[in-house]
Amino acid sequence: MQSNKLRMAIRATAAAAVLGMASQAGAVSFSAGDYDVNVYGYARLNASYDVDSDQSLSTRSGSYDGLAGNDDAPEGHFGADAVQSRLGFKTTSPEGLNVTVEGDFRPGNLRLRHAFGEYKGVLMGQTWSNFTSFVGNTATLDFDSLPGLAGLQGRVAQARYTTGALSFSLEEPNNGIVNNSDTKDSMPAITARLEDSAGGMSYSAAVLAHQVGYDDGSDDESAFGFATFVAAKMALTDMITIQGTLSYTDGANSYLYRSGDNFGADSAYVDSSGDVETISGYGGSIGAGFNLGNGRSINIGYGLVEVDWDDAEDDGVAVADQSESNQAVMANYKWTPLKNVMMGVEYQFLKRENVDGTDGDANRILFAAQYNF
Template sequence: MQSNKLRMAIRATAAAAVLGVAGQAGAVSFNAGDYEMSVYGYARLNASYDVDSDQALSTRSGSFDGLVNNDDAPDGHFGADAFQSRIGVTTMTPQGVKINVEGDFRGSGGGSLRLRHAYGEYNGVLMGQTWSNFTSFVGNTATLDFDSMPGAAGYQARTAQARYTSGPLSIALEEPNSSFVSDAANLAQKDALPALTARLEDSAGGMSYSAAVLAHQVGYDTGSDDESAVGFATFVAAKMALSDMITVQGSLSYTDGANSYLYRSGDNFGAASAYVDGSGDVETISGYGGTIGAGIDLGGGRSVNIGYGLVEVDWDDAEDDGVAVADQSETNSAAMANYKWTPVQNVMMGVEYQFLKRENVSGDDGDASRILFAAQYNF
């Protein structure tokens, strides 16, 4: 019984629980001729109170940017917005082709429509933009923070791709995502090949699990000089039901030359993947991270979730080679605890405490406490 419940949670509503995605189980469905149509989405209010420095992004998500040396920063900041609200349409054609288009209002800093998903899928072949194949929600703990915790498995974002899925295995070619720590190299950065990803995701007994690998090229081309290196990333993630009430979950990640895929490892999201040394060679930068958490179902639509996430980037080689990395983030971490309540179907309210901490290569650090509130109404 536990296995069936967990499998349904992972496959049908994991993204909804973790990142606030509207589950299509509550969608408005109808037929247009031989086409099956579903319209889904939600309206959501996010509010935050920053006890210390103002760390709020749009959707009131917590940012690691500006966190260092924040002791003298003004404290006590309140804000609210509804930018996370979204709407999507799914169509199933008579031939069995699925088409999904979805957007929210987080674009251009908040308030503008932003494309999230736009893809078609037939017989296991998917093309378009959706969650990166190098992503899993299996090990994520449910947070009210839209951007979730550092160290979550994989990219945790959507990207253009061509993917093939057969059973629990999926392989994809994706839009590459990399960066250099050197601004000069960024000007000549070249993406010559797509990123290659492979993921296995399944469940057995009371456990669901996921593992993935990614390889991509990071390089530059000035016209006279052309250098590159291969970067890779990997993660494992799992969720286990200890009882009908309690689940534990977590993930571990390692990257070398692919820190863009090490979630929330930089100023706010991915750190640099490589640097260019004095001889012009591309040198990769490694990093690692992980999360751990627990969810407690209190019954009556009430739940408590606690979690911790951490990422660390190894800048030693870059520093030894004379690259200016003192202001780069070496460690980002976050701890959170929340209470969520569903008073009636399709309505969720919650409150969350969040503690963010950052330490730079220079040794300078900073931290901040935040309180979040959310109210979401699904359709």
């Protein structure tokens, strides 16, 4: 029982870090008949100043799109929004059935984040991909965070079964072919994940397999791709943690976090004979957190992803402007001046290099204020 409590605490802590300290701890709870109901969420302001080219997305996250070859771009850009603000509902029936529905306003309209039911380890609906872990993530103010984090770091429709530390799922697939618009999904993505803890360490490992293919009416070709990751977090002292992730993909770069213009890169290409050829990639992140006490903390992290376009280039596929390498360094200071309020400031350095050698970088400063309920 103690081990289960520790495992749940670590998972909750990791999830809170990656989501900007969002939590149901301060949720509004009440009973409606025999149902227990929680209403939770937060209001959040994000602001950014781009010292170099304007790389901001909604939530003021940094983008790799257009970063390479940006030397002549206008400099000095400020922006702010509140679209990360979130609202969620969770109900528990007398039989123990949990139902969650949650949304936010990114990029400016109400967006469905989670909508799923869960009963005795069986989950169906939309929520975080089972090929995701927050265990090794460094807490950042940037909503999209570092490249190279573990797995998809996104939410998909799925059917999942969890027993103890193991979970298995069939999920909506992500299929991308660099030089073909006739992509076809013929089967779900299949995943398996182990996530547990021992002493001061929490860890996670997962594998994914999916089919990547196309059908243009005359040719119907496909190949199998796979992806895997490991992630870990170690508490060195009561004040210091270190964490990291490692990922490898072959034919599943859509699951290699932030490997493309902003998120996943294409997973395959079509050669001159019409065959689907897979593209491999790898990535990772490393970081440290320092708890200064009194609701104050410092977090630093580095992330890197690399995609191997050599075979596609040798086969004459036009990939010169594809991202070969994305990197980021992020460092922040966060503080909690009172309960359920978080404020922070973060420095970012982003760098991208394309297949043709064109590169570019950007310096950014972020500010955030979040009010949980």
